Amino acid sequence: MAGKVVKTAVVGLGTVGSIHAQWCATVPESRLVAVCDADERRAQEVARTYGVDFHSDYEAVLDRSDVDAVIIATPNHLHADIAIAAVRAGKHIAVEKPLCTTLEDAETMIAAVRESGVKAQYFENLCFSPAYHTAKEIVDRGGLGNIVFVRCCENSGTGGFGDTVLGLESVARVSGEAAVMSWLRDPVRAGGGMLLTTGCHSITYIYHLLGRPKPERVYAELVPDGARLEAAAYVTIRFSDGRVAWVDSSATHALGGFDDRAEIYGTRGTVFLDLYRSTGIKVFSQEGYGDIGQSAFALIPSETTNWSHPIVDERWSLGYEAELRHFLCCVRDDSDPSVTLDDGKLTLKIVLAAYEAGRTHKSVEMSEASTGR
Numbered sequence: 001m002a003g004k005v006v007k008t009a010v011v012g013l014g015t016v017g018s019i020h021a022q023w024c025a026t027v028p029e030s031r032l033v034a035v036c037d038a039d040e041r042r043a044q045e046v047a048r049t050y051g052v053d054f055h056s057d058y059e060a061v062l063d064r065s066d067v068d069a070v071i072i073a074t075p076n077h078l079h080a081d082i083a084i085a086a087v088r089a090g091k092h093i094a095v096e097k098p099l100c101t102t103l104e105d106a107e108t109m110i111a112a113v114r115e116s117g118v119k120a121q122y123f124e125n126l127c128f129s130p131a132y133h134t135a136k137e138i139v140d141r142g143g144l145g146n147i148v149f150v151r152c153c154e155n156s157g158t159g160g161f162g163d164t165v166l167g168l169e170s171v172a173r174v175s176g177e178a179a180v181m182s183w184l185r186d187p188v189r190a191g192g193g194m195l196l197t198t199g200c201h202s203i204t205y206i207y208h209l210l211g212r213p214k215p216e217r218v219y220a221e222l223v224p225d226g227a228r229l230e231a232a233a234y235v236t237i238r239f240s241d242g243r244v245a246w247v248d249s250s251a252t253h254a255l256g257g258f259d260d261r262a263e264i265y266g267t268r269g270t271v272f273l274d275l276y277r278s279t280g281i282k283v284f285s286q287e288g289y290g291d292i293g294q295s296a297f298a299l300i301p302s303e304t305t306n307w308s309h310p311i312v313d314e315r316w317s318l319g320y321e322a323e324l325r326h327f328l329c330c331v332r333d334d335s336d337p338s339v340t341l342d343d344g345k346l347t348l349k350i351v352l353a354a355y356e357a358g359r360t361h362k363s364v365e366m367s368e369a370s371t372g373r
């Protein structure tokens, strides 16, 4: 379909699905034709914004002959069923992180894609964040020499612990979206805690940055909370080429706001990345200025007094536009996405190995890692 615009639909229109819908309605490679959410009012509202059709059942989206590609942004436990049905209906798919909640589902998704020949991208936005992407380019050009260690974190910065599982209570209180976020507190629908929720970003980025080295060994310390979900995880990954990575993902520290950072250390240089604390604007306000509506993830009103750093371009700086355009170009030009469902599966495998390490207090050899929680 060279030169053609890809006709898109978004399934799941919450925090991140609404960002995808906006970009699908905006970028030149896409024409948004339909949106879908189990909450019909939500679907209707988004459809009205972009002047497109709405559905509350994803099967109706898959039945449409005018949909080429589906972006899947529902709660985690639904990714596999929707992706497999979409692929069997001949749709190209982009699947939000985490890929799914079990390795068996990951394998079924990958097999379905292989059989159908559609394009499938694992949506890990960090790989497309302009800053993170630039860091990879510098690494690939040898600008840092040989990379020996990478540290990557995404911390929610709400300070919640114990009574505030994943720190989401405070986010929900502020956004008024407690019901929307509630699935994240459910081990079945979420599939894991902070490590699967935010640590998976870091793991995929590190794997992508380092050129897909073989993970050899994983060790983790997990901070439990009351709902069998970890509120924090500190994970060491050793790759078979000797390189080491450290991932921390936490709702229990980083008071002061969302914290998305990476440090890349090579034999000849270093890169520091910081998406939320170095945003190009720093404000001092005695009064505070509340939620100025420019971040889906970062600011809560109490954090805008004294020194603060408003987020001015999150929908772009986090890579949402670039990952979508990459996917659409792959569909249009019949090329292969640079971040694949296999990368999502590998990420899940590392997360599950970290859960095993956290449970047993022993490092886990990846060749021997079990596949369940």
Ligand SMILES: NC(=O)c1ccc[n+]([C@@H]2O[C@H](COP(=O)([O-])OP(=O)(O)OC[C@H]3O[C@@H](n4cnc5c(N)ncnc54)[C@H](O)[C@@H]3O)[C@@H](O)[C@H]2O)c1
Pocket: 011, 012, 013, 014, 015, 016, 017, 036, 037, 038, 039, 042, 056, 057, 058, 073, 074, 075, 076, 078, 096, 097, 098, 123, 124, 125, 180, 181, 182, 197
């Ligand atoms: N890449 C990122 O930065 C990023 C950020 C947030 C979330 N995510 C991922 O995106 C997915 C959605 O997370 P969220 O924070 O947007 O969640 P959310 O709770 O804000 O939104 C999920 C939406 O899916 C809808 N939904 C539930 N079941 C559905 C179904 N069967 N069919 C259609 N719609 C259905 C819900 O009504 C809700 O509107 C998750 O997998 C999450 O891990 C990624």
